[in-house]
Amino acid sequence: LAKTTQPISMDSYEGQEVNITCSHNNIATNDYITWYQQFPSQGPRFIIQGYKTKVTNEVASLFIPADRKSSTLSLPRVSLSDTAVYYCLVGAYGGATNKLIFGTGTLLAVQP
Amino acid sequence: NAGVTQTPKFRILKIGQSMTLQCTQDMNHNYMYWYRQDPGMGLKLIYYSVGAGITDKGEVPNGYNVSRSTTEDFPLRLELAAPSQTSVYFCASLTGGEQFFGPGTRLTVL
Numbered sequence: 510l511a512k513t514t515q516p517i518s519m520d521s522y523e524g525q526e527v528n529i530t531c532s533h534n535n536i537a538t539n540d541y542i543t544w545y546q547q548f549p550s551q552g553p554r555f556i557i558q559g560y561k562t563k564v565t566n567e568v569a570s571l572f573i574p575a576d577r578k579s580s581t582l583s584l585p586r587v588s589l590s591d592t593a594v595y596y597c598l599v600g601a602y603g604g605a606t607n608k609l610i611f612g613t614g615t616l617l618a619v620q621p
Numbered sequence: 622n623a624g625v626t627q628t629p630k631f632r633i634l635k636i637g638q639s640m641t642l643q644c645t646q647d648m649n650h651n652y653m654y655w656y657r658q659d660p661g662m663g664l665k666l667i668y669y670s671v672g673a674g675i676t677d678k679g680e681v682p683n684g685y686n687v688s689r690s691t692t693e694d695f696p697l698r699l700e701l702a703a704p705s706q707t708s709v710y711f712c713a714s715l716t717g718g719e720q721f722f723g724p725g726t727r728l729t730v731l
Contacts, residue, residue: 552723613662614663
């Protein structure tokens with residue numbers, strides 16, 4: 510199972526772009542990279558998922574280099590409501606390995 | 622669709638008591654998960670299931686049991702509650718690589 514490493518916390522200001530990097534040196538060939546957002550007293554919520562290169566949706570972008578040993582979640586123009594914990598999750602789906610283990614997460618604090 | 626629902630929302634148990642945390646999903650997902658989250662910490666995987674009748678241990682299974690008799694339901698059983706099991710418990714289902722989480726059950730063992 511790939512172990513993930515993220516910064517414990519990050520600070521930003523409203524309107525800035527935020528990049529959160531996750532290291533996963535032992536990622537397996539079949540593993541995908543998924544990012545979740547969690548607000549206090551709520552369950553995590555899916556943000557974005559990718560396998561390689563770049564993925565973009567309406568809220569974020571995910572950059573994955575060719576060796577796939579790390580990934581970067583990019584949040585454009587953050588607002589106060591983006592203050593939350595962000596988790597990077599690495600795992601394979603639908604195969605023999607279905608354990609989905611969360612890392613410690615990154616607490617993003619957005620200030621006005 | 623209601624998504625993933627969990628009951629109860631809150632519960633206080635005495636040491637040694639037993640209870641079942643209920644989890645139901647109406648999205649026909651095969652994969653379901655139970656996590657616990659201690660204050661200020663990340664989520665720890667307790668048990669998971671890849672379909673009805675199939676369950677497996679996660680990172681922290683001791684003190685818990687699960688069953689999966691239907692696709693919809695995935696109850697988590699605590700047999701002898703201990704203070705170390707005070708936590709928030711989240712149930713999730715999975716499809717297409719995306720997990721859908723329930724609102725959680727906040728459990729306190731005194």
